[in-house]
Amino acid sequence: MDEGSHCGAKSESAPLAKPRAGGERGDLILNGSSDVDWSIIGLNLLYAVLGVVLMFVAYKVIDLLTPEVHFAEELQKGNLAVGMFVAAIFIAVAIVVAGALN
Template sequence: MTVVVNIVISVLCIIVLQLLGMLIFSWMTRFNDMEELKKGNTAVGLAFGGKFMATAIILGISAYTNSSIWHMILWFAVGYVCLIVAYWVFELVTPGLRISEQLQKGNVAIGILLAMVFIGTAFAISSLII
């Protein structure tokens, strides 16, 4: 019974952290992600999906490599901060592009590139957590 309770608590914690991570990413953009998704903005969908996948990768590795929920939360936070830094570095190294503007305009190339930046960063960071 204790194992089942631990699994339920862990899954609930993972869901809350994933949702919190997506909420924070949503606050970082200069537009309303959900409104853009409702409009069918593919670029925003790709970027948002990349953020979701990257957050899930960090969270999954954190959960897999830690037996304590507190350690999992700590390593997720470290990895998540790295994802945020990667986003801002990407903004800095592309001075001719305003990433948020391009996404809002529906620039699919930027959406794909940003998704890959997030997912690639998540994989790289995950190797540090192990």
């Protein structure tokens, strides 16, 4: 075997991928323009705010449905089970919001 080959492969080096100019999804734009679609950024910010609001609403609803457990007090005491439960609520809401956006 010669120095440049591995396992009988050709020693020619070819680029792994050719970036193309264009606006198709997944293509790399190489023309140097910095056009930003502000409506997409605005929608993403709106969805982020909506997600935070929905997480807060879900927390308050669960807090109202479980009157015998005071989440804020238990969290201040360092109750890890309550902390994990609140985290699970937030994760569940995040999964639902993400699924609704796709």
